[in-house]
Amino acid sequence: MTANSERLPEGGRIDRTKPLRATVDGIEILGYRGDTVASAMLANGIRTVAPSLYRSRPRGILGAGNEEPNALVRVERRGSSPMLPATTVELTEGLPVHTLSGIGALEPNSEAKDLDTRFAHTDVLVVGGGPTGLAAALAASEGDARVLLLDDQPELGGALLRGTDAELLDWAGGAAELLRARPEVTVVSRCTAFGYYDENYLLAVERGETLDRQRLWKIRAHHVVLATGANERPIVFAGNDLPGVMLADATRAYVNRYAALPGSEAVIATTNDTAYEAALDLAAAGVSVRAIVDSRAEPPEDLAAMACQAGIEVLADCVVAEATGTDSVAAVRIVRFEQPRRTVRTIRADLLAVSGGWSPDVGLFSQSGGKLRWNETLAAFLPEHSRQRQHIAGAARGRYGFARCVADGRFAGVSAAESCGYPAPDSPLRPGISERATRVETEQRPVWIVPAETGKPAEWREHFVDLQRDATVADIARACGAGMRSPEHIKRYTTIGTGSDQGRTSGLTAVGVLAWLRGMGSPGALGTTSFRAPAVPVSFELLAGRDTGKLLDPVRTTPIHPAHRELGAEFENVGQWKRPWYYAREGEGMHEAVLRECAAARTGVAMMDASTLGKIDLIGPDAGEFLNRLYTNGFKKLAIGSARYGVMCGCDGMVFDDGVVLRLSENHYTLTTTTGGAAGVLDWFEEWLQTEWIELDVWATSVTEQWSTVAVVGPRSREVIGAIAPELAVSNAEFPFMTVRETVLGNGIPARIVRVSFSGELAYEVNVANWHGLAAWREIERAGAGFGITPYGTETMHVLRAEKGFPIVGQDTDGTVTPIDLGMDWIVSKRKDFIGKRSLSRPDTARADRKQLVGLLPDEHGTLIPEGSQLIGEHTPVTPEVAPVPMLGHVTSSYHSAALGRTFALALLRSGRERIGQTVRTPVGDRLVSATVTEPIFYDKEGARRDG
């Protein structure tokens, strides 16, 4: 092997002015711009790739496109990729390539790639830039429809690029030029459509010349034209996996497009007309073509004559029984097609070009929901019925030959444009070309398998069906013998068609072989296995796009966030929000910080950013009625200027969310939700308003981000509020608990102040427009400085509310807890109906021995029971190895309390209220911790602190 030794001296579509160097398994190869890795390998005399995956058999390059099962490579840098077909990787300078045996390897630190997503809306999407697609795009764009044309090659022309017909290539070049000149046409090369979803939504991957640049296209098209062409099929015979066995059309691609010689002495095996072109092209390129082996008894005279003229013998009514050779094809044994299959000849050759006929590429069509039907004449599954607004045209529906493809593409393009309201003027495409005579193909004689002369199919382990999966006729025969009949079973049993080549050369062949084994005339009755997205493998990172790392789920912060950072807050993720968890001072851990923050709230004054609570405005004459139906308690009669705590249930009667509702005017309420529940509550509202209670005149609007809220908490909070809001009368009589006041702060900021408390202490929530949030925080901080105002985070909030026994929805409830289980009978209206009410009277939901919210005091005052710990009876033996240990409930919240000077917990406990005063136990590590059951309230039971 020497560099470029197998490169033809001239021709091809490579750019000989741009020489390139690359390495394959460390060996330097030379190539040109326009080469693929595979074509450069062949041009450098490398015909053997990595051995097969399971049987370590030598393998060579079979195809010239994404159908390639053997020539798999790993590319190291610049867009490193674990496994790609060498036939689709463009050669670039310095590319390091390693051949692979059907299994890739992930690299821990691959270089970042340049990946992006593009959204496109178009009238007409044309998939495929061969003659059909070009004709379709030209026709569709004549009437000004917006047209998007995708083609997976660097150059438009499709199958024409594999030929040498200058007139046709000129036509393609002209068409491409014309399209690019039209303002409403977008042509995207190196772009492969891989997914076809409902409502003409397609996904495509666009590659750069190098692998490190890729773009995901998301396309919504009014009308789609699929011009996806057809794939050549191999034939199954003994030794058909040897290097040197190649698809006939691929050999054309190598000599014509890449000017690379795939061999020196060739035999052509075919069932149809198309391989004659390969034979002639190979001969023209200097390959000694020894014979065309045609399965048909009477090959077409014109082609036979051309072959004869080129000095190629045609062996009619013959098939290849066997390719032999140690590391690659050395000889081809030819037999009669009809029984008995006596050997006609054995011919020395290093290249065996095979054409078993063509299969229209119906993958995308099938993904889109289209139905297929077997066509006996063409020996192929053809599109039968579209489910979406689409046409499938040209070779993709079995219309072969340039003239037919162009005519079909043109018809599809005109129809597509018309369906979008852009009728194309009735003008011929380019006079002369579309009428160009194409010979009518002679019927083929399908050959799925050339049986061995000896043994049973279950022994034919060298008749390969899926080269990547190393699966043979023997495997199919075994599956069939085991009782399997469905192609889906065969696929799973043999793994045929599951490789990274998506079974392009094996899927239908397997069905053909199965039909043969079962003595069926054709594969028609068996059908294909399902075509699934993606039609070509697509990288995880491309699909993920930019929604990774920090953008995985964008962080939400409040306007007060900068202040929290300055104060050195530790943050907790709550839903998408970053909330201050605690503010540790020098030398403090979380424990110390929380004790200090709690003490400040109980004895002085403390402040917290409560802006993340969900906030929803409800406006309309029926707002009160709507709230009455949603919450377990009533809101219709809530006085204007008042606030009320409320609980919502799901239809099952289980607590779903809670919050405080303010009535601001006759028809205007505003309410809070839990931080994590905000979106779900709004969805819930909208679901009822839009689908069930459409008669209610209510508008629900999220105002979570319109308001910033600062809670000011503690016995001295009134003084702080008085200081920041000089116009506000703050005495208990003038601003009582659960009322709301609109005022203007001393610094000029309008504020809505509510007297609510989630700690049991005298407390206020100061709401301001969010752009004033930080200023309000600073103002409160300034006014509170003299009182030692202390910022606190979510952990302190949790401790304070737990000391009072206020549950947190989602922590002390889990979707199985009713308001009554929480001891909130008082909030459940007996008079009015509300969502979930009926469920509360279901026999199980009304049981007295349900799990109920209780308090727990660990017998050891310093022992903190981990949240989540399961509770068992005082005398229950803990022998899970014998039988499940009966559990009574679990600890939902557990803290150290500064106010109590000890640890305490909240728990959901079976028959909890009956067990008050009793002892329960819980495993903590290797020991059992005992605790006494109490009422779920530990501090200020009489509620004396609420009014300061």
Next chain:
Amino acid sequence: MAHTLPEHPAKLWRNPEPKRSYDVVIIGGGGHGLATAYYLASEHGIRNIAVLEKGWLAGGNMARNTTIIRSNYLWDESAAIYEHALKLWERWPDELDYDFLFSQRGVLNLAHSLQDVRDSVRRVSANKLNGVDAEWVDPDEVAKICPILNTSHDTRYPVLGATWQPRAGIAKHDHVAWALARRCDQLGVDLVQNCEVTGFLKDGDRVVGVQTERGPIRAGRVGMAAAGYSSVLAEAAGFRLPVQSHPLQALVSELLEPVHPTVVMSNHVHVYVSQAHKGELVLGAGIDAYNSYTQRGSVHTIEHQMAAAIELFPIFASAHVLRTWGGIVDVCPDASPIIGPSPLEGLFVNCGWGTGGFKATPGVGSVFAHTIAMGKAHPLAEPYGLERFTTGALIDEHGAAGVAH
């Protein structure tokens, strides 16, 4: 050269014509239907059984799941049936004499928020008391179990720890189905493919057989194990099931050298992934929100799944999606299944398994077979009757503490 997969037996099943009458007809030739037939024949002495499959055997959810097996469920009722299943899984390779690549490589369920941590501790605590192997592991231990997992603090939702069930794992789903089908066939069960049930033969309120596209078939008892089509069948029988059907998607990568030693699931970042024996990464994600019987999901679900996968496993970035597919999951209001008698005498229901069906396969088989044979619910199935939707005795597995999939 890669490891070859174990060779399958040369004989799996006959392809019999359906008879006109059976003692028991099972609707649905998936894992659950086959396992039920297997236990009916092997443990309850009923041999005159047909399993009717509308397509090809085990071509529904049995062919579409991500093959994860675990029993670390929260509630007693769930842990009991899934642990029963896991114990049977551990016996099956020998019992069925079939190497279906059952691999107890453990499962990590990651916690990413403080509430995740509470829920995880709660579940581990419950699992331990229920005799299910489980432990809470901190981020360092997580990193030791699965070194390619990103456990750094510098991520959007850092891994705060995980629950770890060492006995959990994966199995090759198709092979499990074939192992069952082969054994059923050996026991004389007729496995009838391409035989869709289109209606029921009734005598008053009693079901006495099924109408199929291949004619009527009478049956002493009928068991429904039709997963995503259960609500359609129930409708045909004349009653309604509290079941919503949704698409659920999964995907595989190309074959890759071994890189992922266990099973990782994250509800919060939302992806679950293992690496199958052949080498492909197997991933699943969230249920599509809409109702559908189409076995087609939407693209954005896959995109989110990919973003989540890369977030947790940066090394997966350059892997490729080779194939995506969808199944239909039938979900009850409490995300727990229905097993037991139906409103019609002679007809028994097993459905609503949502995302838990595959891992429950042996448990369902044993429990549902018992239920059909005895005419009343197996003790493990008792909590799973249809009546719970009127009594309110729900087994809510999708609450804050629930773990999907």
